[in-house]
Amino acid sequence: MNIEFFQERYPEDYPKTVDVNQYSSVIEIFNEFVKKFADKPAFTCLGQSMTYRELDEKSAAFASYLQSSTSLKAGDRIAVMLPNVLQYPVAVFGAMRAGMIVVNTNPLYTEREMEHQFNDAGAKALVVLANMADKAQKVVPKTDVKHVIVTNVGDMHGLVKRTLINTVLKHVKKEVPDFSIPNSVSFRDALSKGAGKTYTPVPAKPEDVAILQYTGGTTGVAKGAMLTQANIMANMTQCKAVFEKAMNEGEEIAVCPLPLYHIYAFTVHCMVFLQAGGHNILIPNPRDLPGFIKAISGVKFTVFVGLNTLFVGLCNQEVFRNLDFSSLKLTVSGGMALT
Secondary structure: OOHHHHHOOOOOOOOOOOOOOOOOOHHHHHHHHHHHOOOOEEEEEOOEEEEHHHHHHHHHHHHHHHHHOOOOOOOOEEEEEOOOOOHHHHHHHHHHHOOOEEEEOOOOOOHHHHHHHHHHHOEEEEEEEHHHHHHHHHHHHHOOOOEEEEEOOOOOOOHHHHHHHHHHHHHHOOOOOOOOOOOOEEHHHHHHHHOOOOOOOOOOOOOOEEEEEEEOOOOOOOEEEEEEHHHHHHHHHHHHHHHHHHOOOOOOEEEEOOOOOOHHHHHHHHHHHHHHOOEEEEOOOOOOHHHHHHHHOOOOOOEEEEEHHHHHHHHOOHHHHOOOOOOOOEEEEEOOOOO
16 A cells, blocks of 8 residues: 555645554553543533543443453453443443453344344343333343343433433333343443442453444445454544544533444544543434434534534534534544535
C-alpha cells in the first residue's frame, strides 16, 4: 500500500501517523479516564445521567457479579443484546473488566438470527432487554447460554421514574411480552450482588480478542469479526487524532442515536469520548423521530454522530430544523457521504 498517497491528502495540521501502542488494553484506558473525569457526566438516557465515577462503580459491580455469582471465567463469551440505554456501557465494560469477550447483539434480531449468533460465538451468558426476553426464552435452550441477565428500560433510573417507565412500557404500550427464563437474574439484582465486592482484574494483551462484532454486510449468515484489544485501541486513536481538533476535554456533549452495539458508535461514544471525558446523550429508538428530537431539544450538543439516511430524515422534520445548533462544532457521518 502506498502510504504517501493517503498522507499527501491529509490536512496540513493533521498528524501523518499516530501511536497505537500507548496502552495494552481497552480496560487500561477505561480505568485511567473514568478516574480522570470521575465527576463528569458520561451518559444520559431518558433524562437520567450517569457520571464516569458511577460507570466505574457499576461496571465493577457487574464484573464482580460475573466472577463471584456465575460459572463464567475469563475468555468466555457474553452476548449483550441491548439498545442505547445506560445498562449497555455498564454491561460491556463490566464484562471486559471480568476478562470476558463481548458479543454485540442486535436487539431486533429474529429468533433464528439469535440462535445462529449465540451458537456461532459460543456465548455462555446473555444480557437482554425485557422487551426481547420472550424471544430469548425460546432460543436459550438451543444454545450453550447458561446465565441470563434481564433488564428493563428504566432500571437505571430512580424509584419513581423507574416504576413509571417500566409500567408504561409493559402495561400501557404493551412492549414487554410475558416471559419465563429459568434461573434468570435481573440486572439490578446482579449489580446489587456485585456491589461492595472486589473483582479480580484480568490482564489483557493487545492481541487478545475483546469483541465479536457480527455483521450482516456479507453474503450468507452474519459473521463475527474478531476485534482484538489492539484493533479497538488503534481505531480509537485514529479517530481521536481527527476529532480532537474540534473538541475540548471534559466539555463536549454528543448526540448518540446510532446503536452502540455497532462498532462505529461504540468506537466514537464508548472509546473516543471516554478519552475526551465527553457526555453522550443516548437515543434508545432513533426511528421515533419526534421522540428523538424531543430528547435533544434544549440540549447544547456540540457533536452529532449519525448516518446520511438519519440526517436526511431529521432534516425533513421542521421541528428539527428549528433546533438551536449554535453549539454544534462537529458532525460525524459514517457509511456513505453526507448529502
